[in-house]
Amino acid sequence: MGPAPGRLDLHVDPAHARVMDEILRWFETVAPRSARVVTVLDTESPLVEALLGHGFRLQRNGPFFVHLRRSLAGDLPEPAVPDGYTLRPVRGEEEAGARAAVHRAAFSRPGEPSEVVTESYLRVMRAWPYRADLDWLVEAPDGTPVSFCLVWLDERNRAAVLEPVGTAPGHRRRGLASAAVLGALRAARALGADHARVAARGDDAYPSARATYQSLGFRPFTRNLSFVRGH
Numbered sequence: 001m002g003p004a005p006g007r008l009d010l011h012v013d014p015a016h017a018r019v020m021d022e023i024l025r026w027f028e029t030v031a032p033r034s035a036r037v038v039t040v041l042d043t044e045s046p047l048v049e050a051l052l053g054h055g056f057r058l059q060r061n062g063p064f065f066v067h068l069r070r071s072l073a074g075d076l077p078e079p080a081v082p083d084g085y086t087l088r089p090v091r092g093e094e095e096a097g098a099r100a101a102v103h104r105a106a107f108s109r110p111g112e113p114s115e116v117v118t119e120s121y122l123r124v125m126r127a128w129p130y131r132a133d134l135d136w137l138v139e140a141p142d143g144t145p146v147s148f149c150l151v152w153l154d155e156r157n158r159a160a161v162l163e164p165v166g167t168a169p170g171h172r173r174r175g176l177a178s179a180a181v182l183g184a185l186r187a188a189r190a191l192g193a194d195h196a197r198v199a200a201r202g203d204d205a206y207p208s209a210r211a212t213y214q215s216l217g218f219r220p221f222t223r224n225l226s227f228v229r230g231h
Contacts, residue, residue: 006031009039011047020050035230041067041222048225056227064226066202066210068218072160072189077216079182080175084141087179089187090132096122102137102145106166129153134160134191136184138167138176147176151184153191160188162198165209177212 008027027036038056040047081087090099100121104114124130129152138147147167151160162184167177185196200209202223 006035007037007039011041011044020047021054024050024054033230035228038227039224040227042225043222048227051227054229056229059226059228062226063201063203063205064224065199066220066223067197067199068210068213068220069195069197070217070219071195072185072193076186076189077182079179079186081138081179082174082176085146085174085176086139087183088137088139089183090135090137092132093122093125096125098145099135099137099148102148102168103164103166105146105168106148107164129155134184134187136180136187138171138180140171146171147180149177149180149184151188151196153188153193155192158192158194160185160193160196162196165198165212178216181213181216 008031024038027038036056037059038051040051042048079087097118100116100118103116103121107114107116125132131153134151134153136149136151137145140146149162149165151162153160162181165177165181185193188196196218198213198218200213201207202210202220
């Protein structure tokens with residue numbers, strides 16, 4: 001799914017910040033007049049200045065994402081799961097249905113079911129640069145996948161990007177997501193990654209994911225800022 005109408009996630013190299021005027025003029029032609037929202041990182045000072053110059057104002061309340069990273073050099077703990085659980089990478093496309101099911105279990109909310117199904121997860125698996133050996137699962141004692149971590153490897157920048165990570169209700173608070181993350185990160189390091197990155201909710205409404213990543217050595221380095229124009 002793409003961004004909502006009227007919302008723009010903007011990341012421009014500071015050396016090319018002059019294109020901001022052109023981008024914002026285009027945005028005004030396609031976004032609803034009632035509300036326009038642009039998201040940038042707090043480290044992107046030229047973009048922040050350009051937005052303020054175009055009449056946008058900082059949205060100080062509401063949810064936001066914080067970006068965290070950690071080095072993969074040195075100590076990376078061996079993952080461990082409780083007795084009866086099994087940690088392993090996805091075997092291949094034959095597990096697309098089970099992989100989609102655990103994603104739905106982790107991210108569906110009352111009245112807001114996840115739309116991930118076998119066919120959509122197959123498209124993920126067939127997209128570059130997906131690798132099954134970086135898609136890790138934790139299975140419950142009955143063999144049902146109940147937790148997962150998918151890592152995307154940026155070979156050029158030697159970065160392991162976590163997206164997504166989740167655990168099914170009923171199996172949370174057992175260290176399963178941490179084990180899946182560590183398994184995937186150790187596999188990514190073996191393939192040449194030297195650091196890892198992840199984005200998590202930074203506001204107090206959803207602190208658990210951020211706390212899990214920080215317990216694994218991730219530290220914040222930037223956050224999203226949302227600027228609005230209109231009502």
